[in-house]
Amino acid sequence: MRYVEEFRDPKAAKGVLGAIARVAGDIGATAQDSVRIMEICGGHTHAIFRYGLDRLVHEGIDFIHGPGCPVCVLPMSRVDECVEIAQRPGVIFTTFGDAMRVPGSQKSLGQAKADGADIRMVYSPLDALDLARRNPAREVVFFGLGFETTTPSTALTLQQAHRDGVGNFSVFCNHITVPPPIKALLDDPHMRLDGFVGPGHVSMVIGIHPYDFIARDYGKPIVVAGFEPLDLLQSVLMVLNQIRDGRAQVENQYARVVPEHGNPLSLAAMADVYEVRPSFEWRGLGEIDASGLRIRDAYRAWDAEEKFGIGYAVGRAPVREPDGCECGAVMTGRIKPTACPQFGRGCTPDTALGALMVSSEGACAAYWTYGGARATEAAQ
Amino acid sequence: MTVASRPSPSRLRGGRVTLAHGGGGRAMRVLIDELFTSVFKPDSAEDQARLMTPALQQPGARLALTTDGYVVTPVEFPGGDIGKIAVCGTINDLAVGGAVPLWLSASFIIEEGCDIALLRRLVASMAREADAAGVSIVTGDTKVVEKGSCDTVFITTSGVGVIAPGDDLRAEHIRPGDVAIVNGMLGDHGATILAARGDLALSAPLQSDCRSLGHLMQAVLTACPGLRAARDATRGGLASALNEMAMAAGVSVELDESALPIRPEVRGMCEILGLDPLYLANEGALVLFVPQAEADAALAAMRSVPAGQGAAVVGRAAARGTVPVTMRSAFGGTRIVDMLVGEQLPRIC
Numbered sequence: 184m185r186y187v188e189e190f191r192d193p194k195a196a197k198g199v200l201g202a203i204a205r206v207a208g209d210i211g212a213t214a215q216d217s218v219r220i221m222e223i224c225g226g227h228t229h230a231i232f233r234y235g236l237d238r239l240v241h242e243g244i245d246f247i248h249g250p251g252c253p254v255c256v257l258p259m260s261r262v263d264e265c266v267e268i269a270q271r272p273g274v275i276f277t278t279f280g281d282a283m284r285v286p287g288s289q290k291s292l293g294q295a296k297a298d299g300a301d302i303r304m305v306y307s308p309l310d311a312l313d314l315a316r317r318n319p320a321r322e323v324v325f326f327g328l329g330f331e332t333t334t335p336s337t338a339l340t341l342q343q344a345h346r347d348g349v350g351n352f353s354v355f356c357n358h359i360t361v362p363p364p365i366k367a368l369l370d371d372p373h374m375r376l377d378g379f380v381g382p383g384h385v386s387m388v389i390g391i392h393p394y395d396f397i398a399r400d401y402g403k404p405i406v407v408a409g410f411e412p413l414d415l416l417q418s419v420l421m422v423l424n425q426i427r428d429g430r431a432q433v434e435n436q437y438a439r440v441v442p443e444h445g446n447p448l449s450l451a452a453m454a455d456v457y458e459v460r461p462s463f464e465w466r467g468l469g470e471i472d473a474s475g476l477r478i479r480d481a482y483r484a485w486d487a488e489e490k491f492g493i494g495y496a497v498g499r500a501p502v503r504e505p506d507g508c509e510c511g512a513v514m515t516g517r518i519k520p521t522a523c524p525q526f527g528r529g530c531t532p533d534t535a536l537g538a539l540m541v542s543s544e545g546a547c548a549a550y551w552t553y554g555g556a557r558a559t560e561a562a563q
Numbered sequence: 564m565t566v567a568s569r570p571s572p573s574r575l576r577g578g579r580v581t582l583a584h585g586g587g588g589r590a591m592r593v594l595i596d597e598l599f600t601s602v603f604k605p606d607s608a609e610d611q612a613r614l615m616t617p618a619l620q621q622p623g624a625r626l627a628l629t630t631d632g633y634v635v636t637p638v639e640f641p642g643g644d645i646g647k648i649a650v651c652g653t654i655n656d657l658a659v660g661g662a663v664p665l666w667l668s669a670s671f672i673i674e675e676g677c678d679i680a681l682l683r684r685l686v687a688s689m690a691r692e693a694d695a696a697g698v699s700i701v702t703g704d705t706k707v708v709e710k711g712s713c714d715t716v717f718i719t720t721s722g723v724g725v726i727a728p729g730d731d732l733r734a735e736h737i738r739p740g741d742v743a744i745v746n747g748m749l750g751d752h753g754a755t756i757l758a759a760r761g762d763l764a765l766s767a768p769l770q771s772d773c774r775s776l777g778h779l780m781q782a783v784l785t786a787c788p789g790l791r792a793a794r795d796a797t798r799g800g801l802a803s804a805l806n807e808m809a810m811a812a813g814v815s816v817e818l819d820e821s822a823l824p825i826r827p828e829v830r831g832m833c834e835i836l837g838l839d840p841l842y843l844a845n846e847g848a849l850v851l852f853v854p855q856a857e858a859d860a861a862l863a864a865m866r867s868v869p870a871g872q873g874a875a876v877v878g879r880a881a882a883r884g885t886v887p888v889t890m891r892s893a894f895g896g897t898r899i900v901d902m903l904v905g906e907q908l909p910r911i912c
Contacts (some may be wrong), residue, residue: 187834193895235896412894532904543837553898 190411194555196239200415204241209516212243219245219375220422222517223365224382225252225544226286232553234412244419247516248549250364251382253329254281254542255514258466260502261357262287264494268324268355269300275318277311278326280304284541308340308354310538315344315352324487327354332384334358334476336447338456341482344557355487356478359463361385362393363474369401370516376516378422380415381407381436388453390445391433398431399525409437456482464501464546466538469512511548512539520547527551565802579676586666595705598682602690603669603700604859612701614666616725623728627662629653630721635888638685638715642751642770645718646685646845650692650700651775652797653722658780659849661732662724664696670704672717685716696775698722698824718856730784734811736791741856741880743816745850746779746865747873748772749801751828753843757832767828779870783851784865793851802841802888804850806902809880809887818878818890818900841890842903854878 212218221483222228228248236426250256266287269276276292283293283304296302301321305311308325315323327337337354344352361382368374381394384409397405404425416437425432435441435481456479463475477495478486488496504510509523509531520526520539530536532551539545574593581588600608607613615884618624633649635698643651650667657664669689673682693700751772758767776795783790792812801823804882809816825840833840853861865871878890888900 191894193893196894234892234894235898239896326750552901 187411190409190413191234192413194418195413195450196303199413200241200421203244203416203420203423206420206427207241207243210423210427212241212426214242216422217245218377218426219242219247220246220378220380220419221249221368221376222380222408222415223249223251223361224380224385225255225542225546226384227380227382227408227415228252228546229544229549230410230415232549235553236412236415237338240416240419244423246544248513249379249516250368250465250514251330251361251385252542252544252546253333253359254285255510255538255540255545256359256364256468257282257285257328257357257467258501259286259288259504260492261422262291263502264499265292265326265355265380266290266295266300269295269302271322271491272318273322275314275321276300276302276303276326277314277323278302279306279328281542282326285538286535286541292356299338308337309343312340312344312349312352315349318337319351321351321471322490323352325352325354327356327358329357330361330382330385331388331453331480332361334457335388335446335452338449338452339371341456341478341485342452344485345401345482350484353485353487353490354478355562356457356476358457359465359474360459360476361389363471364465364468365394365397367468367471369397369403373517374515376403377426378403379405380418380422381405381433383407383409383414383441385444386435386437386441388446388449391435391441392434392444397487398433402431404431404434404460406434406436407441409440437474443515450542455479458532463560465502467514469501505536508536510539520550523547571889572597573677575743580673580675580678580682580707582675582707582709585673585705588648591705598679598686599669599703599705602686603703604702605699612666612668614701614723616665618663618727621728622797625726626768627657627660627724627726627769628721629656629660630719630751631656632717634714634717635756636714637759638681640771641755643773643846643877644685644688645716647692647773649718649720650689651773651846653720654696654698654775654777655795655847655849657722657724658775658777659732659795659851660726660795661730661780661790663781664698664724664775664777665899666723666724667698667700668702668721669700670719672719673705673707673711674713674715674738675707675710679717682716688901692775696777696888698777711902715825727784732790732792734792734794734808737808737814737852737880738791738854739814739880739882740855741791741852742855742876743805743812743818743850743852743878743880744858744861744865744874745796745801745824745853745877746776746848748824748826748829748839748869749774749796749845749848750825750833750843752846753800754829754832754840756844763770765833769826769828772845772847774870776847776849776870777864779849779868782864782868782871783861784851786860787853787857789854789857790861791852791877793849795849796845799843800837800840800842801848801850802900803903805878805888805900808850808852812880812884813886814880815882815886816878816880816888816890817897821893822875822877824873824877825877838907839902842907851875855879893906
């Protein structure tokens with residue numbers, strides 16, 4: 184646990200919190216007229232609540248929770264398509280554990296499993312490929328899901344399947360990219376954001392330059408951050424310093440992990456296997472241009488959408504969200520989870536309407552898990 | 564002992580259990596004789612155990628009865644196996660209620676094809692653990708089911724113990740100001756099982772904490788007349804046990820994160836997988852509440868037995884607040900420690 188404890192040091196935190204309070208005071212931030220900082224990544228949202236950072240920072244700082252939880256932004260229609268593939272005869276459907284409880288319009292993958300579909304939890308796409316090798320008579324499908332953090336591992340797996348000619352393996356590709364939804368949010372005239380805390384693990388792959396447009400075109404500061412409490416506090420301070428100084432730049436607080444230009448091997452594997460889709464559906468955001476990845480023609484034989492004639496391969500209709508479900512507004516930071524009329528009433532982790540309440544990185548789950556009854560009371 | 568066990572060579576043919584071993588005929592008799600009765604040595608060959616102990620004859624003494632089914636994959640893991648858990652788990656369910664555990668039943672559901680050598684190891688492990696805890700396995704049952712109908716072997720044990728007159732441990736007795744104490748490291752079992760399943764490609768020098776807590780509870784009962792209640796923190800971990808106790812008592816419990824005994828290896832594994840050690844299963848950990856004035860006596864009593872070497876105060880009860888359990892982080896923030904929903908699932912990234 185070395186290299187972790189240092190970033191949880193209460194004494195150092197006190198110092199940074201003091202500095203945040205001073206700069207917040209300098210720029211006139213108050214509870215009524217707050218500085219609105221969006222943490223894009225769901226991992227950051229959870230760290231903020233796990234360590235109670237929202238209550239430790241100066242009252243003039245408002246954390247707005249962004250669309251960076253890959254499970255949460257998955258539209259119901261895609262979950263339905265997963266269930267449909269999983270229920271085909273002969274299929275072994277493999278998924279990360281996180282996605283098991285996400286509700287579809289009829290059922291979640293967990294419920295489909297109970298109904299008899301062969302759905303298995305894996306920790307890596309390579310485990311799914313091994314499963315295909317060991318079950319040559321079955322068709323093994325991996326639920327490829329996530330931002331640039333998980334995309335390289337799926338790409339490498341597809342390269343292996345291609346090289347070794349594993350024909351009974353395919354990937355249902357739902358990989359998405361971070362920058363397009365940020366641009367969509369910045370183009371929304373109803374959104375007021377003063378700065379961003381940028382995702383750490385995604386940036387480890389793509390580097391920091393894909394965010395240049397945020398500073399250059401929209402004049403907003405962004406600081407790529409690590410996941411420990413001191414990382415986050417220092418990043419907030421760096422955003423505030425930029426605001427005070429009238430700067431808008433891409434800065435890298437997480438330089439111990441994030442190289443400026445990303446990871447060239449990962450980027451090469453991604454470019455070899457994937458191309459950008461014309462558009463992809465996001466839960467709560469709708470179709471966003473050039474925001475998702477699809478499998479290139481060279482790897483078409485391993486594309487589950489092609490193999491099963493499903494999803495974007497055949498044209499698809501979006502599924503309407505359940506009535507009163509405000510996942511979209513929460514995900515885009517327009518409202519806090521507690522402002523959703525269903526929070527803690529129709530929607531709890533036991534009776535989730537949306538993925539935000541079940542994913543380990545969902546903002547609603549964070550409010551519920553670490554704020555629980557208190558957050559519910561605040562909502563009432 | 565009326566059912567004599569034959570000396571070797573073994574009459575069990577082949578190395579695996581077949582459906583014939585559950586058929587009620589000669590093959591089943593041989594399996595039961597060789598595998599079970601020759602090791603557990605019950606007093607009677609009748610269909611029921613007949614029980615008496617002087618402790619029961621004291622006015623005010625009560626019987627305690629509990630039952631639990633055990634399923635775990637893999638069935639053998641560092642620090643234990645399903646047999647050891649089946650004995651310790653049921654002993655611990657009796658012990659945390661203040662009972663002296665005395666007798667167990669053991670019922671086996673065995674999958675066709677199960678390795679007989681494995682069964683021998685599990686039975687030996689059960690006998691060893693029961694002997695060490697002063698408990699007898701007095702009756703049992705065996706069923707064999709078709710391949711695929713169960714996973715290697717499932718074991719159900721029931722336990723009977725005696726509660727001494729006057730002892731009445733229950734969560735409702737916890738009062739604001741009481742101190743919460745655990746007996747040792749948390750999360751070892753859950754982390755060991757995760758690593759032992761082998762699909763994480765993580766290796767850690769971890770061992771399950773699987774152990775009996777009967778002697779430890781008796782030591783605390785002797786040293787602390789004011790002992791309020793105890794629970795073993797099995798499935799759902801310390802967080803779930805504390806939530807149940809706090810709700811039953813109508814108090815809130817505040818944990819001190821920096822006081823929680825958790826190994827760096829377990830914390831590291833949790834960091835990687837996005838799991839919370841407070842929810843990891845334990846098989847030899849308990850939490851108990853004593854009045855503040857008896858905290859030192861409880862700690863000393865616990866540390867006097869092997870299962871309590873790592874005893875530590877981890878929190879305290881307060882008047883009922885908005886939620887049952889909160890934790891003050893080493894970082895200075897406070898967070899809610901809720902009941903677990905479903906099971907903990909590893910995160911994507």
